[in-house]
Amino acid sequence: MATEPSKSKEPKTSLTDLPFDVLALVFPYLDARSFLALCATCRGYQQNIRLDAAYWRHTTRTNFRVPNRPAVESDGERWQRLCKRILTQSRVFTWGSNTHACLGHDDDDHGTAAGANPVGRRPAARRRLGFSVSTWPVEVASCRDMGVIADLQCGGWSTTILNSRGTVFTFGVIDGMIPTRQVPAVLPTVLEFPPGYPRAGERDEPATAIRQFSSGRSHILGLSDSGRIWSWYDKTQPALQVKTLHVDFTENSTSRSSRSNVRKVVAGWNQSSAYVNGTGIAVWDPVRRGRDQQAQELDTMLVIETAIVPNTFYQRPKGLSREPDHQTRLIGEAVGEVTNYIVLESFVVFVTDIGKVFAAKMHFENGSGLIRLPVELRDLHVTSPTDPTPSATDIQGAFRSFAVFKRDGSVLLADHGCLDDIYPPPGALSPPPLAERIKRYPALQNTGVTTLAFGDHHFHALHADGTITSYGTEPQSCGALGLGGDGDPEGRLRGIRYLGRMRDGQLLPQAYETGRRVWFEPEKRQWIRFMASGGRDPDEAKERLRMTVNDPVVQGEVSEWFEQEGRDWDRRPGLPGAADGDEDDGLGAYFVLNVAAAGWHSGALVLVNEGLASRVRDSCIVPDPTTAVEEADPSSSSPQPQGPLASALSWLTNSARWFLGLPTRADEAANPPQEQQPLPFTDPQMHGASPGRGLRYVWADDAFPRLRLRDGREMPGEVGFSEWRFGRPEQGG
Known part of the structure; x- marks a missing residue:
């Protein structure tokens, strides 16, 4: 008996057999939950598709209207993290001149913000000119309701x-x-x-x-x-x-x-x-x-x-x-x-699109306009003198300044003066080549710059790691750089020199080598205030402080030391572990999503990981043993020290106050504040040593840094030499 030949079974088509180009057409129709569920069905999807940059960029921009950034548009992991965090963690911070209340907060916010001017400081000249300032980023609280x-x-x-x-x-x-x-x-x-x-x-x-x-x-x-x-x-x-x-x-x-x-x-x-x-x-x-x-x-x-x-x-x-x-x-x-x-x-x-x-x-004029034929700016987009391939990927700028981003990670800066020369008037002498007038700041080269925001005299760079660096000048010490100080010592330690009758704050050339980051952590502001007051022993540190104020070279190196010490506070050893539900996704406690600048002020959209920020804050505060001793001794009716030691301390602190430009006791007696009496300068809360009675900061016993300088000099003092956290930079200032 003949048997009927068996029918061959047709192979079943699996979803994994579809080419990625076909799947990519489906992804935009999936919400984030459905997309992640699809990726969980297959190891290949989990490894190759879960962080697809095109999907997460499209989802984030569609749901939240976030503008695209060409420099990071292919970073799928970054877009995925932003999509997750922006829903609950977006905060707005502003700083600089508060003319017309453009910062979104009033003068009271400056006093309550950590890092604001200590009570009793001498009024800054610009306050008498009719506008207030914020020299540190201050959160705009009303934006939480938006x-x-x-x-x-x-x-x-x-x-x-x-x-x-x-x-x-x-x-x-x-x-x-x-x-x-x-x-x-x-x-x-x-x-x-x-x-x-x-x-x-x-x-x-x-x-x-x-x-x-x-x-x-x-x-x-x-x-x-x-x-x-x-x-x-x-x-x-x-x-x-x-x-x-x-x-x-x-x-x-x-x-x-x-x-x-x-x-x-x-x-x-x-x-x-x-x-x-x-x-x-x-x-x-x-x-x-x-x-x-x-x-x-x-x-x-x-x-x-x-x-x-x-x-x-x-x-195209x-x-x-x-x-x-x-x-x-x-x-x-x-x-x-x-x-x-x-x-x-x-x-x-x-x-x-061709670079x-x-x-x-x-x-x-009078409502009518004419635009001349565009001129190619070859010096801004060629790869190198030996390679004429155009390589520009993005352009950003405002007013009279702009920057060109290139494929190799470099960022070139130019201004209106460079552009005026491309249309010389008839009979004019040949202008200098554009290539000689382009600025290439080392801190902006291959450092993941995604955005440059330009004000009238200052600008900020946003880097892919979510940090901001500042450059330029803040007119009348208006705080537009966001580096603190309010015209006083903290700004000097960040690399700002205050010049002229109007006290314009100009960033030192050394700061353009590695950049100066804008700090959002309140604890850093207390730390830099403590160091600007002379550290644990102002008298021992007074010669080093004097060198820092008077010598721009020394100031540049000292500011770089502080810049290194201020990095990665949310990643340093000894940080308390995360609590349940407190997820650390690698973006840090403060991750800047966007930065903006114009005129004399700036702002930033920041993703704030409240749990991690709280752990960083807690790691900086310890019990104060000296307060415990005072409270245990009932015969001590006053927390102020008495006797010859107290007199010596009083003389030293009064001298330090005069040196740092702070009001002395005579100033306070002649001009008492109208609203509240200032704390004594010897009170640890006054200069960043303590957050309150019974507590102290972990840096309360640290000395003002003593460095071996690049030119071979050694800063004077009785303390040991300070070490460089990431090595002393060898670039010239």
Whole structure:
């Protein structure tokens, strides 16, 4: 009997058999929980897909409106951690000049913030000029009620914040030149829309939910989910919708995921702009209502004169599409597609997908504008003199300064003066080569810089490890660098020299070698205050203190020693273990998500791991045995020491106070504070030795550092020489 041949079984197709390109098309439709569940089904997925950068970047930016950072867009682990922490840990900190209350906190916050000026310090000159300052980052407490913070930017007189629902808040005033109805207020102001539109934050309305915004010197631009452009110049007035006569801003209002032809808006120093697909970079004068135009009567402004930056329209063909014509193909080869751009005071500077950087000069007068043909800035994007390959990846800047990021990790800085020379007037002498005027600060080279934020005279660098370094000058010691001191000793120990009648704080050249980090830990501020007071023995340290104040070379090395000692406090040995549910994901206690600067102030969006920060704080405080002895002796009616030793200590501390610029006992007697009596200088709370009675900081017995200097000198003193935590830098100052 013949048997029927068995039918061959067709192999089953498994999900793991699908190529990654197909899976990548599915990932954006999964929420984070579903994505992680999928990855848990297979070891290969767990190892190769769980930290997919494209998925986590898309999820984080879609859910929280976080702006992209080209320097870290391929770091999947970083985006995954941010997505997890930003929901509950985002905090806003600001510092610098508090003109028009642009920092979002009042003067009382300065006194209660750890690291603020000790009670009884001599008033700083700038306070008599009519504005207050914060020289350390201070948290803006009201921002905790705004929901998840997605982005933060600074304007000339304002700090503006975007939350994950697309609502925009601002502190200060948008235009400080308007004599004004814009009354400064500590509480945030919600930027509203014209009558007939939903109030900001009431519901997810694509026409008014802002997905990206830009803060200029005196106006703010917002791009809504539907692609509508809104402009604010006065926080008391609703926004104006911007339309142009010659450029079509196509809008799609069907859903949040819709995309119009407007890719990005940028509010420059004194111009508005947008990148429009197929058209290029469009620039126009900021819109304002006339004096006789009421908000109820005018909700849209038609811009008649719009200037287009030449050769910025090109878009790289996708799929099977081809170049429309030969001329377009030539533009694609010579210029490329714009990937990012900035608007400075008189120039538009942009970077393209082929690694090139271009600049075009703007001429705007009486509402009409002209933009000259862009000039390629080869010295800013070539790899090396022997390798002409363009290598620029990003451009960032404001006002008169900008920076170019390159593929090799280097960051080059330039300014308006460099750009003016690319359009020399007829008959002018040849300017010096651009390559000779570019700045390459060692602290910015291959250190993971993701963002550079520029103020008028200072700037900050945000690094991939979540730290900020500061550079430049803080006018009138306004605290814009965020390095502390308030014009007094702490700032000197961070590397700031205070010069001239207005006490401008200028960062030393040595600080550009390794950078000076902005500290968010309150304990570090108490530590640097203790050291600025002379450590455990001010008299023994007075000659070293004098050298530090008078000799910039010594000050530079001492500031570097303090910079090294201040690093990695949340990773040092002896830190208490984590409690249940207190997860340490490697980002540290304070991880900066974004930094902003403008004018004389700065701000940062920071992810704060409260559990880890608390453990760091607890590790710095121990019981004070001397207080325990005093309390055990009932015959001791006063905590102050008596006898010859007390007299000697009093003389030494009074001399130290005079040397450090602090009020002496005679000053205090002649000018007693109006609100509260200062603590005696000998009280440990006064100079960072103790957080309160019965407690002391672990550094209370440390001496002011004594160093062997790079030039062979040895700092005087009776204590041993201090060691370098990470080795003494060998670079020249």
